[in-house]
């Protein structure tokens with residue numbers, strides 16, 4: 001009954017309201033739910049898997065950007081996500097870019113956003129993230145728009161909050177903070193990783209580190225980024241963030257910001273496939289971009305993703321769709337003779 005209510009609110013009401021207001025209403029509702037949830041439903045045992053040693057009940061995660069301030073992670077876990085990623089969190093609180101900055105393209109099943117890391121900062125998040133968690137919660141970290149030393153911002157946030165989360169994602173791929181994507185350059189990325197690793201080894205519990213990359217990169221840069229990650233003990237890569245490429249739209253129109261949803265599916269898969277072909281066996285991949293169905297998830301898994309994350313598909317299809325995709329994913333695995341996710345990972349590139 002509660003599921004139907006969540007779904008009705010998510011798909012029938014919220015999708016008719018101005019996008020950022022609708023997101024704020026969803027968060028209000030989830031904050032309320034967050035107070036009451038004490039446990040989450042056990043998923044289908046076949047979908048249980050491990051990401052860098054972290055046990056998750058399903059490989060379907062919530063992508064960064066939905067719960068920017070880590071306020072509703074238990075509520076989103078209770079909706080059926082196997083794991084959730086909060087953030088992006090920066091050292092100082094910031095408002096982000098001027099509104100309007102979030103747009104729906106319903107015919108394209110897409111969103112355009114230029115939010116610009118609106119978040120309440122690491123101090124605020126550190127206070128609420130101590131709360132017991134109902135599952136695996138990762139934190140995505142970034143730099144302040146006005147920062148003069150963006151590399152130092154990553155070290156500062158990592159030092160302040162990494163110990164409160166199961167894993168940390170270093171976001172060097174948002175298109176909405178000026179010059180942030182330049183941090184993907186191998187020399188700069190290496191510097192960030194060395195600094196963060198120095199802190200990580202001093203923690204009581206070392207956390208797995210992921211790098212989230214952009215879809216708008218050529219093959220040789222992707223390969224270089226992968227080498228830097230593997231030389232600097234990165235556990236995995238998240239492919240990908242939003243695209244700045246208007247050509248992905250059916251009706252190409254220039255836009256300012258990042259495009260997510262259906263038009264991103266093939267482009268993010270191209271990066272995923274390349275990473276899967278070139279990576280070391282121990283490097284884990286998480287596939288993100290344009291997932292709307294179980295077969296989209298299955299395709300990313302077969303291309304080498306050990307898990308996936310969703311944002312835009314969740315906005316359009318609502319919370320009940322997560323459980324539905326779980327069931328369908330189980331059937332897709334069974335019909336190809338797999339009895340676990342692990343067996344199918346990378347099947348298309350072997």
Ligand SMILES: Cc1cc2nc3c(=O)[nH]c(=O)nc-3n(C[C@H](O)[C@H](O)[C@H](O)COP(=O)(O)O)c2cc1C
Pocket residue numbers: 063064065066068087088102111113115117140171174212240241242260261262264288289290291309310311312313
């Ligand atoms: C409104 C919005 C805000 C986002 N904010 C962040 C963010 O703060 N950090 C981040 O790493 N990715 C952010 N993303 C990107 C998503 O995490 C994801 O990589 C991208 O949307 C592709 O997945 P999708 O097609 O399922 O939406 C955001 C996406 C949207 C639509």
